[in-house]
Amino acid sequence: MKKIIICLVVGVLVLSAATIRQNDKYFEILKNLDIFATMYKEVNANYVDDLNPNTLMRTGMDAMLQSLDPYTVYYSEDQIEDVRTENTGQFGGIGAVIGERNGGQVTVILPNKGYPAEKAGLKRGDVIKSIDGIDVQNDYDKAGLYLRGQASSSIQITVERPGLGEMNFDVSFQKIELPNVPYFGMVNAEVGYIKLTGFRDDAGKEVKDALRDLKKQGANKVILDLRDNGGGLLNEAVNISNVFIDKGELVVTTKGKLDEMNATYKALNAATDTEIPLAVLINSSSASASEIVAGVMQDYDRGVLIGRKSYGKGLVQRTLPLSYNSQMKVTIAKYYTPSGRCIQAIDYSTRNEDGSVGKIADSLKTAFRTNNGRMVFDGGGVDPDFDVERPRFSPISIGLLSEDLIFRFGNEYVDQVGAIEDAGSFEVSEELYNAFKAWVSDKEFSYSHPLQNEIEQLRLAAQEAGELDNIASEMSSLEAALSKDITADLEKSKEEIKFLLKEEFVTRQLLEPGRVEASFGYDKDVQKAIEILSNQTLYQQVLSGQ
Numbered sequence: 405m406k407k408i409i410i411c412l413v414v415g416v417l418v419l420s421a422a423t424i425r426q427n428d429k430y431f432e433i434l435k436n437l438d439i440f441a442t443m444y445k446e447v448n449a450n451y452v453d454d455l456n457p458n459t460l461m462r463t464g465m466d467a468m469l470q471s472l473d474p475y476t477v478y479y480s481e482d483q484i485e486d487v488r489t490e491n492t493g494q495f496g497g498i499g500a501v502i503g504e505r506n507g508g509q510v511t512v513i514l515p516n517k518g519y520p521a522e523k524a525g526l527k528r529g530d531v532i533k534s535i536d537g538i539d540v541q542n543d544y545d546k547a548g549l550y551l552r553g554q555a556s557s558s559i560q561i562t563v564e565r566p567g568l569g570e571m572n573f574d575v576s577f578q579k580i581e582l583p584n585v586p587y588f589g590m591v592n593a594e595v596g597y598i599k600l601t602g603f604r605d606d607a608g609k610e611v612k613d614a615l616r617d618l619k620k621q622g623a624n625k626v627i628l629d630l631r632d633n634g635g636g637l638l639n640e641a642v643n644i645s646n647v648f649i650d651k652g653e654l655v656v657t658t659k660g661k662l663d664e665m666n667a668t669y670k671a672l673n674a675a676t677d678t679e680i681p682l683a684v685l686i687n688s689s690s691a692s693a694s695e696i697v698a699g700v701m702q703d704y705d706r707g708v709l710i711g712r713k714s715y716g717k718g719l720v721q722r723t724l725p726l727s728y729n730s731q732m733k734v735t736i737a738k739y740y741t742p743s744g745r746c747i748q749a750i751d752y753s754t755r756n757e758d759g760s761v762g763k764i765a766d767s768l769k770t771a772f773r774t775n776n777g778r779m780v781f782d783g784g785g786v787d788p789d790f791d792v793e794r795p796r797f798s799p800i801s802i803g804l805l806s807e808d809l810i811f812r813f814g815n816e817y818v819d820q821v822g823a824i825e826d827a828g829s830f831e832v833s834e835e836l837y838n839a840f841k842a843w844v845s846d847k848e849f850s851y852s853h854p855l856q857n858e859i860e861q862l863r864l865a866a867q868e869a870g871e872l873d874n875i876a877s878e879m880s881s882l883e884a885a886l887s888k889d890i891t892a893d894l895e896k897s898k899e900e901i902k903f904l905l906k907e908e909f910v911t912r913q914l915l916e917p918g919r920v921e922a923s924f925g926y927d928k929d930v931q932k933a934i935e936i937l938s939n940q941t942l943y944q945q946v947l948s949g950q
Contacts (some may be wrong), residue, residue, distance in 0.1 A: 495550050512527065528912045529814065529912070586599060593796065597626070629680070631688065634689065638658075645671060678854060683936060688712055699745070703780070709900035718746045770782050807849040810901075813844070820836075823913070844894070903922075
């Protein structure tokens, strides 16, 4: 009897302690809300300059949420439509990518194939002057506002087409549904390629349909490109994984503070193909749902991963309604791949220049095993099985791109190239490249070797140390070695610049599909994937952990 009484007393004390802690927490919340409200009121009333209350409050809210993680964010009422577009890929527009070029000119960058802008005749390089008579020159935000509207209505767009002058186009608005798979096709006679850019509704179906179509074309190996794919819907990550792994297999587990956030997701349908050799391309911008798919393929030894370490976003968000038609997206759980690892970056803030996860100490990582016993790690993204160095353009190529000179040359020489029937076989001739060299020779643009910045730092350090005179001749030799010689640099980077020109002219005629196909011969990730898929002995050795 004494034991029962003691247990009851202990239980009451535990419950009381928990209640006190909970009450303390609520008291702290209310106290700090009161302090914040009082401070906000006094700052607005007494600060020396006039303040915008909305801006001040938004700054405070954003800073508060950023202290949690990069993905818990607040959306005001006027941002909701953009969020809906981001999540669904649907909006009323003309179906074209619009950007700023040549000093802020509002320019058609790429009409989307099959959409109103292309059907009306708008082309890459057209400079938008006015929309329905409203001047939008050099005003990108204003142009963007007028280039969206109700489906079935139309607008008149006046453009300046290089070499042809002003032209008018009547363009209809249409419900734009951005595809998750903007391109799929054959890289060679045996290898198919699927470019996946989103995880919106029907992403799994689009991948499945693309794979089936490629197999009909003769593909017996496939590349799934997840590079620069920031993710999206969790259920579509499950559906896409299900294309390659069979019914009943675990895809992902989510674990949160609340029991209702804990869930297990398994493949629900028969796989489309569990045997076809698969290479998955990832990079530092492959995030969230992309990492689930990549992690699943790796954990089941279903395919090889090629490229660079992924972004490291292993968090699940949910959108919650707030007052005054605002919303917030809040992190509610972490997700775990079938091996049990969470690929969320340990340190949210430490990133390399390219956005990839910063170096993580081995002591902070936990090892997990794939189905075949290969060792994989948590703590910051998915590691590829084959690491390919990030592509880097030469300084002169970066200068040409940053000053829009490749784009501007395309504007002026587009009619001299002739019809391009096949992106893969089109090549920039010596004659065209010589024309480019002559054209660019009198253009002003700047570029510098990365080491020139280091030399300048060395010069300053030597000057502070009083040693500059002693190393003056060596410094001069280094600077001379790295000095700009446009003619020599154009020749040194000839093949790279010819590729950029090829991409420019192919994109103008064959749009996004042509741009993708033009890149195959230059894309080191794709080339590595072809190499591995073509060597089935190596492919199987990697997946078996030998």
